[in-house]
Amino acid sequence: DQQVKQNSPSLSVQEGRISILNCDYTNSMFDYFLWYKKYPAEGPTFLISISSIKDKNEDGRFTVFLNKSAKHLSLHIVPSQPGDSAVYFCAASRQGAQKLVFGQGTRLTINP
């Protein structure tokens, strides 16, 4: 039972344009959501998070949007840079639980 889903295995974007990565979840008990970035042979690096009491959180070039009614979140990167090329994972957790539940990841490639 995949509670967090990233339906796009890969995404290719031109440098300077906006990258939009999507994530869907099924468990309505989730109330905290995170995005991680992963380079090959490295551990996931935390990017940005959002609590369910908000619908948007922004940090520099990164913005996360949360649509609770649709159980959907997205990560916007603008402008996209070559160094953004990596695998991006969304993750979710719920109050009182410690574990993060991850999606399968989306490989983002930024083309010059």
Add this chain to the structure above:
Amino acid sequence: DTGVSQNPRHKITKRGQNVTFRCDPISEHNRLYWYRQTLGQGPEFLTYFQNEAQLEKSRLLSDRFSAERPKGSFSTLEIQRTEQGDSAMYLCASTPQAPGMGTQYFGPGTRLTVL
């Protein structure tokens, strides 16, 4: 470097052998987690410690797996009688104590290959 560290970074072993991995969390982080990641998948939760107490274990953690955090600082994950299906990246993460939610900070992982 004050991040999460893991050793070794790579381990190649033969089926049936025992292996042990070590994780040193960020200083003063009292919560420590182990995850496993296989190719094409996101990390999957294995187990979690608060200080030295192991508070949750996933069903993925079979009897061949054991984790310890004896002094509430570093942790070890041991796999006995390894199988080829154990080949994966084993990730450790830590987080400071906080009410409710928290961001987990990951180490670089240990890649295990079972031949």
